[in-house]
Amino acid sequence: MGADESTAVVSGNVQARLGAFTLQTSDFSWPLSGITALFGRSGCGKSTLLRAVAGLIPRAHGTLRVGDTVWLDGTRQTPAPQRDVGYVFQDAALFPHLTVRGNLTFAARRAPGGMDAAQIEAQAKAVGVAHLLDRRIAALSGGEKQRVAIARALLSRPRLLLLDEPLAALDWRAKDELLDLIGELAHTQRLPMLLVSHAPEEIERLAQRVVFMEAGRVLRVEPLAQALMRADSPLFDRLGPVAVLEGEATPLAEGLAQLRIDGSQLTFPGKATQHRVRLRVYARDVALARTVPADISMLNHLPARICGFTPSRAGYVLVRLCLNDGQGLWSEITDQARAALQLREDETVVALIKAASVER
Missing domain, CATH: 3.40.50.300 (P-loop containing nucleotide triphosphate hydrolases)
Structure with missing residues (x-):
């Protein structure tokens, strides 16, 4: 060779x-x-x-x-x-x-x-x-x-x-x-x-x-x-922006596993494998909070930094998030939600993701 x-x-x-x-x-x-x-x-x-x-x-x-x-x-x-x-x-x-x-x-x-x-x-x-x-x-x-x-x-x-x-x-x-x-x-x-x-x-x-x-x-x-991580990526289909997260996974419970992301965990449906796992998360499935909420069924709470905003469909905005390990994530929220939370670039937020929405 x-x-x-x-x-x-x-x-x-x-x-x-x-x-x-x-x-x-x-x-x-x-x-x-x-x-x-x-x-x-x-x-x-x-x-x-x-x-x-x-x-x-x-x-x-x-x-x-x-x-x-x-x-x-x-x-x-x-x-x-x-x-x-x-x-x-x-x-x-x-x-x-x-x-x-x-x-x-x-x-x-x-x-x-x-x-x-x-x-x-x-x-x-x-x-x-x-x-x-x-x-x-x-x-x-x-x-x-x-x-x-x-x-x-x-x-x-x-x-x-x-x-x-x-x-x-x-x-x-x-x-x-x-x-x-x-x-x-x-x-x-x-x-x-x-x-x-x-x-x-x-x-x-x-x-x-x-x-x-x-x-x-x-x-x-x-x-x-x-x-x-480009808002205009040709890879985005009718379901909107999507991010891919990779890492080592461990078994959690029947039908569930966890992806380790720099001290945080992302629970997803499926099983752990012997090598790195790649998961897909759509922007529409990511909610944002200022702090980790109590008494909520969403158990995936990922700390993230706001790295930018991009206008989306009418009344919505795309929020580009940077995770602690350098990987990226998208969240699509309403303009009203952004104003209510007073979100600004470089601020720290918590990304909330339903386990059932995470895809292989």
Whole structure:
């Protein structure tokens, strides 16, 4: 691999024309680590850029460097089979005439150095399909097919895993399970991933950074936390501004766990895991108080500093809050409430959050 992966980056400036669509990214760069999300409206070029990274656009030109390896220089391209990438398609793209084992064996034979049956079964177990190895592809659910597709991609021992809207065709339960799996694999295998998605929830649950795209261009690359602390963030949907909080979690009671945030705790529905937990909190679910109130059912009381105000919908204001550990939070309150509490920037308040409103 050459360069130290802890400091390696993906960088370039890629152009390609496909029919009436033109990809002209402008210069971009992001770390070759964690999960990087390509985000934008349908037709903005997310999948096209992903395919260019994979080497699947023959007429692409410009520059593309992954770590210390040049994959595109002018019109000279490294062939796709030599790029050390795994690719997961939206429709899984499995061989329908083979069993799950057959699909994985086909991929394992093409892995550098090959893989034996035990390694195939270990990878199948890692993605939760070991019990399906002898099943035909037609007998699998959508979520099961995507698990097999992920296992097949991982068997190639990729340096970079490319995921092209792998959750788009799944029901909510299968999508939720696959989000957990992808996050777990990124953590346990320390494999850099490039994820295409137009769903903010998927990005908020998985990504470390976001590549915002529009009309074939890369507009900017931002860490997720920074992108979510802009009141005009494209990641905010019809439910309004949302913040992501991360930390170590511990079990609390049946169906509940607690996230530790610099001396405070945030109770949430779910269970603690062996690694850091990421939670989503909407601005509309955060109330503010001057002091910790007594006799109230909201048991989540987080001390915070007011870092700014932004006008919201008519009669409302967004309050940007800074927690003690540097993480951010939003609260949407009425103008009347702001006036009644006489809230000002840099003052300390208490953020009140219902446990039931906290989402994974």
